[in-house]
Amino acid sequence: QQALLVLLNKQDHPSWDLKHAISFLIRTGRNLMHEAHRNLNRMPTQRLDEYLGERIALVEDGEEVQLAEAQRKARKRIVKKVMDRLAPRQRAVLVGFVCEGRRFRELAQEVGYASENAAKKAKCIAMNRVRREANAEWASRAA
Known part of the structure; x- marks a missing residue:
């Protein structure tokens, strides 16, 4: 969902080309997944x-x-x-x-x-x- 929101915001940009939308979604999704994984390493492993x-x-x-x-x-x-x-x-x-x-x-x-x-x-x-x-x-x- 976050990747789609980023894509929707990006499409209004004048230099945006729609043919790159799928690769953009894949890269953005992968980056968001890596960021979420890195954030997990910064959190406590158990709930208090x-x-x-x-x-x-x-x-x-x-x-x-x-x-x-x-x-x-x-x-x-x-x-x-x-x-x-x-x-x-x-x-x-x-x-x-x-x-x-x-x-x-x-x-x-x-x-x-x-x-x-x-x-x-x-x-x-x-x-x-x-x-x-x-x-x-x-x-x-x-x-």
Whole structure:
């Protein structure tokens, strides 16, 4: 459906040629599929509400706000615990980039990395570790 919508938007363009529509749809569909697959790798592997178990039962039926708040608090606790286990420089780069929106060059100078690329690599390593350990923590809550 998304590929068809892209095609409909594209057909009004003056340089658009209808004979390429099928190959355009195939490529666009393939790109959307790859993007969805990449996005899956960035998400937690399990749903959080599966691991809240008895805590969900404590929330009355129809109290969606309380349930969402309980889920949010559980997620924050897990991420905070994992963030506390990171190396101080990795944590500083991750928080500086993700939460504060700072540039890698200034983060590298502040934290003591030799280059901007070293700070980028530290951020990637920290993000992967947080994602991996948070998933493991959620899985252990289910067991």
